[in-house]
Amino acid sequence: MAWLRSRWILPALMVLQAGLLGTSARVHSPTWDEPAHLVAGLSHWQFGRFDLYCVNPPLVRILATAPIHFLAAPDVDWSYYSADPVHRSEIALGRAFVEEHGVTAFDYIAAARLVLIPVALLGLLLCYRFASELTGRKEVGLAAAGLWAVCPWVLGYGAVMTPDLAAAVAVPTAGIASPAAISMS
Numbered sequence: 499m500a501w502l503r504s505r506w507i508l509p510a511l512m513v514l515q516a517g518l519l520g521t522s523a524r525v526h527s528p529t530w531d532e533p534a535h536l537v538a539g540l541s542h543w544q545f546g547r548f549d550l551y552c553v554n555p556p557l558v559r560i561l562a563t564a565p566i567h568f569l570a571a572p573d574v575d576w577s578y579y580s581a582d583p584v585h586r587s588e589i590a591l592g593r594a595f596v597e598e599h600g601v602t603a604f605d606y607i608a609a610a611r612l613v614l615i616p617v618a619l620l621g622l623l624l625c626y627r628f629a630s631e632l633t634g635r636k637e638v639g640l641a642a643a644g645l646w647a648v649c650p651w652v653l654g655y656g657a658v659m660t661p662d663l664a665a666a667v668a669v670p671t672a673g674i675a676s677p678a679a680i681s682m683s
Contacts, residue, residue: 507640508626512619515647515656519618522657523611532607532659533592539563539610539659540574541591549581550588558617558661562610572599572606610659617664618656622646624670631674 538550539559544567548556566572575594580587596603625646630639646652655663 508623508643511640511643511647512622515618515622515653516615518648518653519615519657520612522653523615524608526657528604528607529658529660531589531592532610533596533603534588535559535592535659536563536566536603536607536610537574537591537595538588540567540572541576541579543567544574547581549583550579550591552583554661558614558659558664561617562613562659565613566606566609570606570609572602574598607659611657614659614663615656617667618652621652621656621663621667621670624667624674628670628673 535551535558539556540563541550542548542556542560543563551559572595574591575598576591578587578590578594599606622643626639626643628639629642630636633639652663652666655666
């Protein structure tokens with residue numbers, strides 16, 4: 499069992515997960531709502547408002563679209579923009595964006611997905627730490643990190659530009675932040 503204590507296992511799991519997520523981010527087509535998340539994120543940067551996609555917190559969209567906003571600055575036809583949350587204009591804006599930019603829109607979405615890979619890696623590290631501290635055994639932490647690294651749910655949502663995985667990462671964050679969770683062992 500000495501190999502379980504090796505220092506290379508955790509970094510190897512991180513490289514594995516980053517590679518799987520990076521490949522998935524580039525080869526899989528966008529989900530139905532990713533164009534809407536993309537234009538909503540761009541609107542946050544351009545207008546400093548959070549009207550679009552107000553049903554989810556904006557942090558993930560802001561992070562994902564930062565390099566696109568600052569490096570590519572794609573043109574967006576804002577004629578469908580509505581501040582009315584009932585209207586949900588981000589869907590129409592996302593469709594118009596894809597129609598206007600064609601294949602390049604998918605490159606923007608892939609770039610935004612790649613930006614969010616560190617969120618999944620943070621989840622891996624938090625699972626390692628939480629399990630290690632909860633049990634007092636690093637082997638258990640490595641097992642938790644390994645399960646996180648290859649979990650189909652994590653790989654599926656970790657390679658899309660939506661807030662789902664970031665919400666899941668908040669769970670081990672809360673566990674580590676709560677001394678009561680650690681002291682229950």
